[in-house]
Amino acid sequence: MSGMDESLSPQKSRITIYDEPVVCSFCLHDVYIPYEVFVNVEEPGVNVRHVRYIAICQHCGQAKYFGDPSHFDANKGVFIWALNQYLISIRSYKIKILFYVSKKNNDKITGFTNKLIQDFGVEKENINISNLKGVAELQIKISSLNEIQEVRSHIMHSAKKLYITIKDLTIN
Ligand SMILES: [Zn+2]
Incomplete structure (x- = not known):
């Protein structure tokens, strides 16, 4: 998977940020439902996506906050997508x-x-x-x-x- 240009969808899933799995620091499980959080940004940067998420650990209910660090790499001239989502079915x-x-x-x-x-x-x-x-x-x-x-x-x-x-x- 090279990356995604859509928001994470609020479904049970495993999530990676630059291929690093998001793991719960309380129970070490890695299944989450992510929700998009809207924040007011006064001066949004041109090359950074100001999207924030709150993800709820499906094992213990702890919340995890993270942004979307996807950005434009000026040296390589490409957009680097940071987040990946792998949906899980029951x-x-x-x-x-x-x-x-x-x-x-x-x-x-x-x-x-x-x-x-x-x-x-x-x-x-x-x-x-x-x-x-x-x-x-x-x-x-x-x-x-x-x-x-x-x-x-x-x-x-x-x-x-x-x-x-x-x-x-x-x-x-
Ligand atoms: Zn947990």
């Missing part, structure tokens, strides 16, 4: 997790289920739990901005934290 995943549990108590199932509900914002009707002879099965439908690998590693990480041993994990 994907749906079907997840099936098989994991080992003790036959006596269901604490691990409850704990793991609650963790996933919290992390992925799952609705109750999108979860199916069954427990058969020491192996529990969780089936979940989620919507996420993340890639399948990120979803997978997130689940593995949560399981590890709760001392859960996964027998099988399929996501599609």
